[in-house]
Amino acid sequence: MGDMPLNRTASQAEAYGSWEESAKELIVEQMYRKRVSYKELARRLEQFGIEESADQINRKVNRKKFSGAFLLACLAAMGVKSVRIV
Numbered sequence: 001m002g003d004m005p006l007n008r009t010a011s012q013a014e015a016y017g018s019w020e021e022s023a024k025e026l027i028v029e030q031m032y033r034k035r036v037s038y039k040e041l042a043r044r045l046e047q048f049g050i051e052e053s054a055d056q057i058n059r060k061v062n063r064k065k066f067s068g069a070f071l072l073a074c075l076a077a078m079g080v081k082s083v084r085i086v
Contacts, residue, residue, distance in 0.1 A: 020064040034078045044077035
């Protein structure tokens with residue numbers, strides 16, 4: 001009974017939407033700063049045991065539907081030491 005997923009309300013979806021956009025922008029901005037393409041990011045993620053194609057990563061980022069773990073792995077793969085959150 002406690003395993004039921006929680007459904008987002010419209011206001012929650014809006015609130016999360018801005019954070020999802022920020023997460024996407026963070027990855028894209030760091031890729032630009034570090035001059036890392038999606039192909040290069042895919043290659044670097046392999047070092048962490050994450051095997052996804054450049055196209056898969058591109059779609060995931062542009063849809064803004066990825067986990068916090070994926071975000072952290074991408075940042076680590078690009079050698080990002082710190083980020084400003086707000």
